[in-house]
Amino acid sequence: xxxxxxxxxxxxxxxxxxxxxxxxxxxxxxxxxxxxxxxxxxxxxxxxxxxxxxxxxxxxxxxxxxxxxxxxxxxxxxxxxxxxxxxxxxx
Amino acid sequence: xxxxxxxxxxxxxxxxxxxxxxxxxxxxxxxxxxxxxxxxxxxxxxxxxxxxxxxxxxxxxxxxxxxxxxxxxxxxxxxxxxxxxxxxxxxxxxxxxxxxxxxxxxxxxxxxxxxxxxxxxxxxxxxxxxxxxxxxxxxxxxxxxxxxxxxxxxxxxxxxxxxxxxxxxxxxxxxxxxxxxxxxxxxxxxxxxxxxxxxxxxxxxxxxxxxxxxxxxxxxxxxxxxxxxxxxxxxxxxxxxxxxxxxxxxxxxxxxxxxxxxxxxxxxxxxxxxxxxxxxxxxxxxxxxxxxxxxxxxxxxxxxxxxxxxxxxxxxxxxxxxxxxxxxxxxxxxxxxxxxxxxxxxxxxxxxxxxxxxxxxxxxxxxxxxxxxxxxxxxxxxxxx
Numbered sequence: 001x002x003x004x005x006x007x008x009x010x011x012x013x014x015x016x017x018x019x020x021x022x023x024x025x026x027x028x029x030x031x032x033x034x035x036x037x038x039x040x041x042x043x044x045x046x047x048x049x050x051x052x053x054x055x056x057x058x059x060x061x062x063x064x065x066x067x068x069x070x071x072x073x074x075x076x077x078x079x080x081x082x083x084x085x086x087x088x089x090x091x
Numbered sequence: 092x093x094x095x096x097x098x099x100x101x102x103x104x105x106x107x108x109x110x111x112x113x114x115x116x117x118x119x120x121x122x123x124x125x126x127x128x129x130x131x132x133x134x135x136x137x138x139x140x141x142x143x144x145x146x147x148x149x150x151x152x153x154x155x156x157x158x159x160x161x162x163x164x165x166x167x168x169x170x171x172x173x174x175x176x177x178x179x180x181x182x183x184x185x186x187x188x189x190x191x192x193x194x195x196x197x198x199x200x201x202x203x204x205x206x207x208x209x210x211x212x213x214x215x216x217x218x219x220x221x222x223x224x225x226x227x228x229x230x231x232x233x234x235x236x237x238x239x240x241x242x243x244x245x246x247x248x249x250x251x252x253x254x255x256x257x258x259x260x261x262x263x264x265x266x267x268x269x270x271x272x273x274x275x276x277x278x279x280x281x282x283x284x285x286x287x288x289x290x291x292x293x294x295x296x297x298x299x300x301x302x303x304x305x306x307x308x309x310x311x312x313x314x315x316x317x318x319x320x321x322x323x324x325x326x327x328x329x330x331x332x333x334x335x336x337x338x339x340x341x342x343x344x345x346x347x348x349x350x351x352x353x354x355x356x357x358x359x360x361x362x363x364x365x366x367x368x369x370x371x372x373x374x375x376x377x378x379x380x381x382x383x384x385x386x387x388x389x390x391x392x393x394x395x396x397x398x399x400x401x402x403x404x405x406x407x408x409x410x411x412x413x414x415x416x417x418x419x420x421x422x423x424x425x426x427x428x429x430x431x432x433x434x435x436x437x438x439x440x441x442x443x444x445x446x447x448x449x450x451x452x453x454x455x456x457x458x459x460x461x462x463x464x465x466x467x468x469x470x471x472x473x474x475x476x
Contacts, residue, residue, distance in 0.1 A: 015254045023113045023161035030191035032216040
């Protein structure tokens, strides 16, 4: 399986949907007959995944939003895991 | 009805048992009418009559109330949900409320126009069930001609842009055809295939001696499934679950009573498990009389087997009690007479022999031909009819 690199454009796997669930107080990823509750960072990253922007751009946006300087390693690590779990695809 | 693996992907949890968690899954069994007559159906023997069904307004109220208390996944099931002419309306309303909408269908009653209508209403996912890999066996088990229609509808669903999710319910009559089923799935370019083991509830329990495969059959099928899992890795995802009769440990039925899963029957009766209707001593409330919030949090029936306080030994002191919740209450009742007993599929159950004896009978050569004839699931064979 391809590893996520900074130039890759991630998008949610077809049939997957990200949404905020008030009752569960977290973002969830919904897919055929299943659901994953996401922790804060995972939800924040996936919120930026729009099938348009590269991972480098996603990282930049998150760094600005959270006032952090280097989120690259964290985001790439998450992207690899999301890829492995079938939540996202890379274009 | 092919929903016995509905919870398979669920990997959440972690709620303290002292606090009642919200329901996350709503199973809307919109009708018990079905053009198919599968003898493995997990519907109750007493099929709910058409005139007892909730009307459109009734279902809209259910969708609204369940969403309000947290349900995010929604399965439209039955019976055959496509029999309901208002299904498109219900799907549209559900999608607007924020549900992820799943249709669990035989594919009979579907055509390309209806697939397009459901897509337009926001249906997220359509799962089509097959009874076997050939027309002859598929149509025999289904009790009607349906194989070619299913294949056409699987293609129509995929053409609409959905992932193709196929479900085969496995039992003695088709388990030796698992390779053929997976070849069929590959030919149709399925994305996901569930080899769903029959749950011996309802009609399936009535037909158990004809449907329970032998251990050898299960092992052979498992080996085939693993071979295909390797072969199609990255292209087609294959799920195979060993029947609980051969596992030695019970499955965590509905992920724990009143913990994640909320089912509403065709007549509006709310249940913690779609098979729970016949459990003795419990009064399951109807959505016509009570709010789903009250039913989920307050009603005695939904609290009856919550947590671990209700358990008897060996469950009460078992290390695995919060992993499998003592198994299935319906199975415990149907096989041992007491829903508080450990699910007898557990090897630790003092009554485990009721399961091992059934499994031993399944080993006898020629057993299936000497067992009682199959009873097909239809209104004529339903005691309530």
